[in-house]
Amino acid sequence: MPDSPRSLSPTELGAYFALIEVSSLLRHAVEQQLRDAGDLSYVQFQLLARLGDSDQGSQRMTDLADGVVYSRSGLTYQAQTLEQRGLITRAPAPDDERSVVVTITDEGRRVLAGVFPGHVAVLDQMLLEPLTAADIESLEDVLGRVRDHLRAAPPRSAAPRRRRTV
Amino acid sequence: MPDSPRSLSPTELGAYFALIEVSSLLRHAVEQQLRDAGDLSYVQFQLLARLGDSDQGSQRMTDLADGVVYSRSGLTYQAQTLEQRGLITRAPAPDDERSVVVTITDEGRRVLAGVFPGHVAVLDQMLLEPLTAADIESLEDVLGRVRDHLRAAPPRSAAPRRRRTV
DNA sequence: TATTGTTATACTCTATAACTATA
DNA sequence: TATAGTTATAGAGTATAACAATA
Secondary structure, eight states: OOSOOOOOOHHHHHHHHHHHHHHHHHHHHHHHHHHHHHSOOHHHHHHHHHHHHSGGGEEEHHHHHHHTOSOHHHHHHHHHHHHHTTSEEEEEOSSOTTOEEEEEOHHHHHHHHHHHHHHHHHHIIIIITTOOHHHHHHHHHHHHHHHHHHHHSOGGGSSOOOOOOO | OOSOOOOOOHHHHHHHHHHHHHHHHHHHHHHHHHHHHHSOOHHHHHHHHHHHHSGGGEEEHHHHHHHTOSOHHHHHHHHHHHHHTTSEEEEEOSSOTTOEEEEEOHHHHHHHHHHHHHHHHHHIIIIITTOOHHHHHHHHHHHHHHHHHHHHSOGGGTSOOOOOOO
16 A cells, blocks of 8 residues: 555644544434434435525436435435425436436425424534634635535545456 | 524535535545455444554443444444454453453454555545645634534433433 | 343445446 | 436444343
8 A cells, every 4th residue: 555654643633533523423413303303314404405405496316416425326215215205306307318307395395494493503502602703714714625625536536446457 | 493593604504514525525435445445334443443542452332332333232233243353352341240341452453554544545635635734723623622512512412302201 | 220231123324236218 | 338317135334122230
């Protein structure tokens, strides 16, 4: 493994550990809230939220998959669940018969709205409460740059995988 | 739900979204690396890392569970896996017969060491590369405060669950 | 009675590969 | 041939509840 064999500074380690621990605890709490308030998993919430923010409340499967989930089949699974609950609809795209357009329903928007106040409350309590406005700006700035960096370098290949030569 | 019905500012939302997206992508890449380099899940890696940092390379099951995993049974499951691979041992605690002391083995340390360089490399490429030293300090500071805040308020009850009164 | 840990069980989620259909 | 999506399948992980043993 010819990677940089350097070790991380205490600050670097500290930032990494804090990031992991905070996001993990936050995610856990949010998932619980979403489950309690709307019987939604986090991925399902993300899908509904994206659709809710989209033009016409619609998006193609592939675009959704790229943004939220890591495999197509995983998205199909979630879409089936959401469709059965009547929170989304699926229909073939008019312009490209291969594509499927997913649309949030009124009921989907209702569930989303029902879940949102509690969602914000958890964020408030857990993430924002101990921070100043300057802290939050800094967080947005720094993590925003990391996010842009990650989006630029295709995430899938970021960790070079051993390709089987057989 | 009598929670604060306020809405988040764009900056607050931005910080939250960036945190979620970054941690999610980072986690995904790290998990892939750990899987490839040492056939470890992230939880398993965390367990080994904690044990490696602990006095005597040992910790009680409960202490491990509190730090890494959310349910006891989940930890038992992971401990069984790691024990079968010879990466840890489990033995009754001398002072309290109810407790089980988990200890990392030499082989466990070897796997840990084998995984670490690649782990650092992923962190370098994905998280640290686009940041200045000041950014990293700021990140550690801000997220460190959030972490302390979360640790202070017991995470389990952070999102108040409906307790069945039956 | 409270705490520690395990077991049984059921469920959610994810990914891989094979497949269909359209571009 | 490449792309969009589904299906079949299998595996990992998680949590809940019941349980046994010790404090």
